[in-house]
Amino acid sequence: MQRTTLDLWVGIFVIVGIGALMMLSLKVGNLNINSSTQSYVLTGHFENIGGLKVRAPVKSAGVVVGRVTNIQFNTQTYDAVVTMAMDSSFSFPKDTFASILTSGLLGEQYIGLSAGGDEVMLKDGDNIMKTNSAMVLEELIGRFLFNKASE
């Protein structure tokens, strides 16, 4: 076979292969949200995180503004410490409220932020003071039965 046709076919093959990789990362994997953006770190103490997992989204008004990067257990206060990497194009007031919510009936759990009215903004490494734990089904049923019984 001619050298030039050989080179042409191999060139086409390599370009198609790299194109497939690009398409996987951009179209299927949605690369641009996760890694390229600058981020700052916030922590929050939760009494109960339910089924929250690392890499779960942090949303405000339904828009993804960050991701959970680490979950640890605090042995002093016996609560869960959740570390979040926030997109640095979004900043939130100091009295922002963080709660663990569920998307849909059986969906994944995420952290919902509702902004407060403070003038001072949260900085890198800050701790969110106001948190709301995840809803646990057994506790809800228990509370419901308790209320019924006291009626």
Place this chain on the structure above:
Amino acid sequence: MSKYLVSAIQNIGHRVIEGIWRLGVGTRFFLLVLLKSGTSLRRFNLVIRELYFTGVLSLIIIVVSGLFVGMVLGLQGYETLQKYGSESAVGTLVALSLVRELGPVVAALLFASRAGSAITAEIGLMKATEQLAAMGLMAVDPVARVVAPRFWSGVISMPLLAAIFSVMGVFGGYLVTVVFIGVDQGTYWSQMQSAVDFHFDILNGFIKSCFFGVAITAIAVFEGYDAPPTAEGVSRATTRTVVTSSLVILGLDFILTAFMFRGVS
């Protein structure tokens, strides 16, 4: 009676020693190929010629099987998921199973039987017809001139083929679920995009296929170079390439998956 027992145990021992010996020879041959890869980097035309045979000519089988695997995944996934009313997750199912597992593994199995066997047969036949010995006489190193370019062409083309396989599979799933069945196009892509992560899924799948490429071509060139120079020897070596590399792919896949996805979710 004891004579038979002794000979049976001797047989086992012989096979074990033989196996370990072959493993050792194979590893040394692999290191030798790496050591003599300088020529194929300096004369990259040799690698490009081999890339045509291992990569371009494997494209048809990879594209067609990728398309059909994706279509079947979409169909089966839809059948099961719609029982739970979550047929919108079919895009996630197709993309995750392709990018994490099926893309690298099935593409590697196809690659082993399409290109690996061809490499073994070619090198084995070159040895049987004494072309390799003739090269040695002309002071051309057969490992640097024949083996190393084939090895590198396999290492380069395997990740590209796996990526093409995954893309074709995602497209096949799209074709069946969105175009034929009528799942909403927006949910198909958006559910997929929110579930597939670049580092955890795509990069790990890519690393997997790189490992598979090295393993398949290392086995293929070794079996070819090691083949007894007879018609029967070459045919056995070709069979051994396909069997060994398929087993190695599956075993390696389990080990790599255990390392990559253990901590996630």
